[in-house]
Amino acid sequence: MIQIHEFENPFPELIKTIFESKYEFYENLNVLHQILETPLISEEDKVYHKQIHGWQNDRNSIFIKDFHEYVDKHPEFNKTYHKFIKEYIQPLFPQETQLVIQKTPNIRFSFPDAAAIGCDPKDPESIIGLHCDSNFGHNENEMNFVVPITKMFSTNSIFYEPIIDSQIDPTNFENLKLKENQFLQAYFNKLKHCNKINQTGKTRISFDIRIIPYSKYMANLDFFTGTKFELGKYYIVL
Numbered sequence: 001m002i003q004i005h006e007f008e009n010p011f012p013e014l015i016k017t018i019f020e021s022k023y024e025f026y027e028n029l030n031v032l033h034q035i036l037e038t039p040l041i042s043e044e045d046k047v048y049h050k051q052i053h054g055w056q057n058d059r060n061s062i063f064i065k066d067f068h069e070y071v072d073k074h075p076e077f078n079k080t081y082h083k084f085i086k087e088y089i090q091p092l093f094p095q096e097t098q099l100v101i102q103k104t105p106n107i108r109f110s111f112p113d114a115a116a117i118g119c120d121p122k123d124p125e126s127i128i129g130l131h132c133d134s135n136f137g138h139n140e141n142e143m144n145f146v147v148p149i150t151k152m153f154s155t156n157s158i159f160y161e162p163i164i165d166s167q168i169d170p171t172n173f174e175n176l177k178l179k180e181n182q183f184l185q186a187y188f189n190k191l192k193h194c195n196k197i198n199q200t201g202k203t204r205i206s207f208d209i210r211i212i213p214y215s216k217y218m219a220n221l222d223f224f225t226g227t228k229f230e231l232g233k234y235y236i237v238l
């Protein structure tokens with residue numbers, strides 16, 4: 001249910017170029033929060049990035065917009081993304097000739113004293129955004145992959161239960177540790193996971209990617225038809 005795979009990570013170099021070209025930021029991405037102290041970022045965006053949001057508006061970050069603009073303008077991103085899927089993800093599904101993949105990865109930023117995901121009023125104390133992806137309408141055949149852009153550790157990372165319905169208190173969940181040359185495969189559709197306030201002093205950036213085996217997608221077409229999860233909207237076939 002949880003596996004860590006080794007790979008050659010091509011993404012940090014690409015993501016760096018976004019911040020070099022727009023903000024002339026040449027430092028390690030794990031100190032990206034330093035640009036929040038410069039006039040390059042509007043007051044409104046500074047305030048946004050220094051607090052926790054409800055999950056309904058946890059995607060309003062200027063940096064998430066920057067990423068999507070970059071993907072739209074630079075075809076090399078999708079080329080690299082698809083190569084990564086073919087080289088490292090496809091072999092994990094030996095029965096499948098094709099995969100249904102998230103069209104564009106979700107990029108996550110966990111800045112110091114904030115968190116990468118939004119909170120829920122029902123969150124236990126010191127826990128942010130406790131959920132499993134099926135709570136948000138994701139299909140149970142979906143598998144999650146987390147690819148680090150910067151090192152993931154301690155409170156800048158994800159906390160998860162190791163088995164479904166474990167009844168483990170979220171404050172005792174496992175902590176995901178990923179070096180830049182490792183990615184995670186996890187069944188977050190049913191395994192609960194969450195964030196905490198990032199107290200590491202380091203920014204974490206990562207991708208979430210959701211994948212469904214093509215045969216499972218086709219066998220469950222009714223589930224997807226007429227939803228945002230239709231092929232061409234949220235997913236593409238590779």
Ligand SMILES: [Fe+2]
Pocket residue numbers: 131132133188193
């Ligand atoms: Fe999730």
